[in-house]
Amino acid sequence: MNASDILSTISPAAVIIALLAIGGWVFTTWLRVKNGYPLDGAWGQAVYPKTSDEAMERVKLISQENAQLRAELGSVKDRLAVVERIVTDEAGRLSHEIEALRRPSN
Structure with a gap:
């Protein structure tokens, strides 16, 4: 072999x-x-991962942006809840509430 x-x-x-x-x-x-x-x-x-001052600053900025977006999302959710309530409420009740708001309060 x-x-x-x-x-x-x-x-x-x-x-x-x-x-x-x-x-x-x-x-x-x-x-x-x-x-x-x-x-x-x-x-x-x-x-x-390397941590530098620039990377830490980017993380801080992203965290701030994340907090702002969360706050904005919360307000959008509140507004959506109001719109859903308006859409699902009875038409007579909604018009009654609108007229009550138009009347001057004593």
Whole structure:
């Protein structure tokens, strides 16, 4: 048996082992990302997102915008509730309430 026969016998097994190793690495990386675990760097150190002053400022601005949008959404929900009440109320009751508002209060 010469070297080319040995190589042709071993190479399919080596390719399968290499593909399984790469597939396992991809799968474990996917699981880490999915569950929020830190990824490993080239030498095994944990890779965390870099936090700089600029990034912290962006987070602060986004948080403020989020609070403003939540407040605006709350007011839109209140207005929508009023519109739903107007649409679903009886027509006679609505006209009675409107006329009561038009009358001068004593």
